[in-house]
Each structure stands twice: as structure tokens, then as C-alpha cells.
Amino acid sequence: MPNDHINSDNNPSQNYNTTDMMQVDTLVGASSPASTENSIHHATVRAADVFALPPAEVCGKCAVVDGTAYRILKSLIDPKELRSKGHTVRLFCGVSAKDDNRVALKFSRARVGAKICDEDPFSEPQIMKDLGAWHGSACSDLTKSSDYVVTMHGWNTDVDEKKEWRYCTLVLDYCNAGDLFSFISESRGLNVSAWSPNNNNVEVAMAVVGLQMLRSAHFLHSKGYAHLDISLENVLVDEEPVGSVEGLSSPRARFGDFGMAHTFDEKTGKTSIGNRRVGKPNYSSPELINANGGEFNAPLADVYAIGVSLFIMLTGYNPYGKASRTDMAFRQVTTKGSKGVSRVAKAYGHEASNEVCDLIGRMLAAEKDRIGVNEAIKHPFFTKCFGSLDNEELSDTSPSGFIMATGLGA
Numbered sequence: 001m002p003n004d005h006i007n008s009d010n011n012p013s014q015n016y017n018t019t020d021m022m023q024v025d026t027l028v029g030a031s032s033p034a035s036t037e038n039s040i041h042h043a044t045v046r047a048a049d050v051f052a053l054p055p056a057e058v059c060g061k062c063a064v065v066d067g068t069a070y071r072i073l074k075s076l077i078d079p080k081e082l083r084s085k086g087h088t089v090r091l092f093c094g095v096s097a098k099d100d101n102r103v104a105l106k107f108s109r110a111r112v113g114a115k116i117c118d119e120d121p122f123s124e125p126q127i128m129k130d131l132g133a134w135h136g137s138a139c140s141d142l143t144k145s146s147d148y149v150v151t152m153h154g155w156n157t158d159v160d161e162k163k164e165w166r167y168c169t170l171v172l173d174y175c176n177a178g179d180l181f182s183f184i185s186e187s188r189g190l191n192v193s194a195w196s197p198n199n200n201n202v203e204v205a206m207a208v209v210g211l212q213m214l215r216s217a218h219f220l221h222s223k224g225y226a227h228l229d230i231s232l233e234n235v236l237v238d239e240e241p242v243g244s245v246e247g248l249s250s251p252r253a254r255f256g257d258f259g260m261a262h263t264f265d266e267k268t269g270k271t272s273i274g275n276r277r278v279g280k281p282n283y284s285s286p287e288l289i290n291a292n293g294g295e296f297n298a299p300l301a302d303v304y305a306i307g308v309s310l311f312i313m314l315t316g317y318n319p320y321g322k323a324s325r326t327d328m329a330f331r332q333v334t335t336k337g338s339k340g341v342s343r344v345a346k347a348y349g350h351e352a353s354n355e356v357c358d359l360i361g362r363m364l365a366a367e368k369d370r371i372g373v374n375e376a377i378k379h380p381f382f383t384k385c386f387g388s389l390d391n392e393e394l395s396d397t398s399p400s401g402f403i404m405a406t407g408l409g410a
């Protein structure tokens, strides 16, 4: 599947135009019920303005994406993080003038002509289309994809007048509980009451979240993509009871942020990302960190990142300081299996079950020994927490530890 940049040919709203801009007030007023907050007229911002202004000044204004006006309500980026990431990405919660629904607006930018060596914001809409996660596509997969990845409702690309920056704006489902990282407290791990209110058991809560992450990864891989930037910050949560996991009612946790997602060889799982830096260092598998432009198994790199996420949910801490053999905790969790994970968890004051330590140990093992997604979903940790699992959709359990997912490339 192509990992190409979005280009103007398949983008329905390449640039904001004057008509769009002039119609905003009409759009905002006309398409929402009278007397709602949207019937007030609002100034319009282009993506360039969003980066030029402090987030507080952007709020209250309107953005037009794909011909729909959105009133911007609040920034979703912690002010403390703005200095580090604010020059490339801004996130806001907004409300659609068309149907009054809440949305998230993701504004990204890159310098015109810059070599993309990290995240490529312009590939994200195409990837979401390939995943069947674009609301506008006549895609029968949408209902299914929305269980696993956020839905994209529209997008724009734009270039500023001086042709210095290009911009990409995505309109996404708004996940009202934010990201999974906000459910973690240091030294206590995952907030149990949010995920497993009736059990008061951190491992059951972890199983509820972990299974959703693994199923989301399975979905992504079945579409021919690996995420390559799985982290607690990139798992988005809807808090109202939106469903159940193996009979337990639970918030929905699914993947967002596909700027680093990449295709892979469907037979071997291998991919190469050249000199692009992918993933956050504390979630990246050693073979990904050391790839140096060479090949690595992309779906198994996602498994590793989910393993790190599970350890953080268990203890509230990263499993190790640095992915290096000189780091003792790294050696323990990546080479000593269940025992190593148990030892390091204990050092953080957590007694963990054999099952959860075994699962995490297998997920953090060397690539050649690492458990695949299908196998991980069927691991005794989940069957212990939930009893039997409803895994009908997984028809392929590949023996090699590689996760050849069903329907790959279909």
C-alpha cells in the first residue's frame, strides 16, 4: 500500500479560498440550530494564524476544513509542552457548525522543501484513508475501524503566502477523556477505578486496556500498516460507556497519531524507514533504534511498544532508563523473561502475577523471540483476567512469532 504524501489531486479542499473564508459566518450561523453557541459570528483563522497566535487567542475563532466551519473551543496541548512541540503541531477541541458535534482539530506544519526526517504530517490523511478511517469515504470498514482508530472527518492542506511553510489540518473524532498517559499516576500505575471499577485490580484494568491496544494493532497490521509510534500518549480514550471488553464495560481506547505509520512486507513483516526517526526512544525496540536505515520487523516493533506501555501501566514507571546492555533493568526485562520483569517491577514496589510478567517479558524479548500480536491476544494473562476470549476475528495464528494478520493486503 502506498505511503505517499497527500497530493492536491486527491485532496478535496487543497487550499482555503476566499469564498470559503467569506462564507464562514454564514456557515456557522446557518447550519446550526438558532440560539446555540455557534450562531454567534466568529473570526476565521487559517492554519498559519493558528501557529502565529498563542492558543488562547485561537480559541473562539473559526477554522474551515473541507468546506465545513469549526469553532475552536480549547487547546488540547499542555502549555508546558507547547515550547517543545508547538512549532510543528497544535491540537484543539472544536465544534462543527454542520452538526454541532465535538471534534479534535490537529494542525501540523513543515517547512516547504524540508527533508522529512521525522514525522511526516502530510502522510497522515492518506494513511487514515487506507485504514478505512475517513468518514468521507464510501468505506464499509468505517464502523469496524472506529473501534480501533480515531475517525477522520476531513482534512486540508495549505501553503502560507510566503511559501515558507506547508500546513496539514485534520478533523478527528474528539476523544473526551484525552490520552492514556493521563490515566497513569507515578508509582501507582494505571488508574484502576476508570477501567475496572468493579474489580479494583490493576491487572484486570491493564488487561482491559492491553487487549484493546493489541486488537487495535491487529487491525492496523491487517491493513498493511505498522504504527511505529505507539505510546500511552497516542492511545486516545472515550470515557462514556461506549462498549465492553470481554463483557466488562469500559471506556474505549484506540490509536491516534499516524504520522509515523509505515507499510511493511506482508510476507516477512520487514520494513525500512531510511533515516527517519520513528517512535519515542523509551518505547522503541532495540532493533528499531539500531536499524540505521536497515530493515526491521515493523509489526513486532509495535508489540514491543505495547509491552513497554503495559509495564508503565503496571508500575507507573518506564521499565528501564536506556535501551542499552549497560542498563541493568534493560538487560533484565529484555533477556530474562518473566523473572526479569518481575524483579524490575518489584524494585518499583509491585508484586505482579506470573502471567502478566510472562506476557511483558515475551513482548520485550529480542525480535527473533518476540511474541506476535495474535499470540499475545491469546496469552494466558487475558484468559486469566476474562475467562474465555471472543477472538473469532483472528483466524491466523502464525507459528513463527510473526503476526501475519488476517486479510493482510486485502
Ligand SMILES: Nc1ncnc2c1ncn2[C@@H]1O[C@H](COP(=O)(O)OP(=O)(O)OP(=O)(O)O)[C@@H](O)[C@H]1O
Pocket (backbone or CB within 6 Å): 076, 077, 085, 089, 091, 104, 106, 119, 150, 172, 173, 174, 175, 176, 178, 179, 229, 233, 234, 236, 256, 257, 259
Ligand atoms: N482526537 C483527539 N481527541 C482528544 N485528544 C487528542 C486527539 N488527538 C490528539 N489529542 C491529544 O493531543 C496530543 C497530541 O496529538 P498527536 O499525538 O496526534 O500529535 P503529535 O504532535 O504527533 O504528538 P507526539 O509528537 O507527542 O506524538 C495527544 O497525545 C492527545 O493528548
Ligand SMILES: [Mg+2]
Pocket (backbone or CB within 6 Å): 233, 234, 257
Ligand atoms: Mg502523538
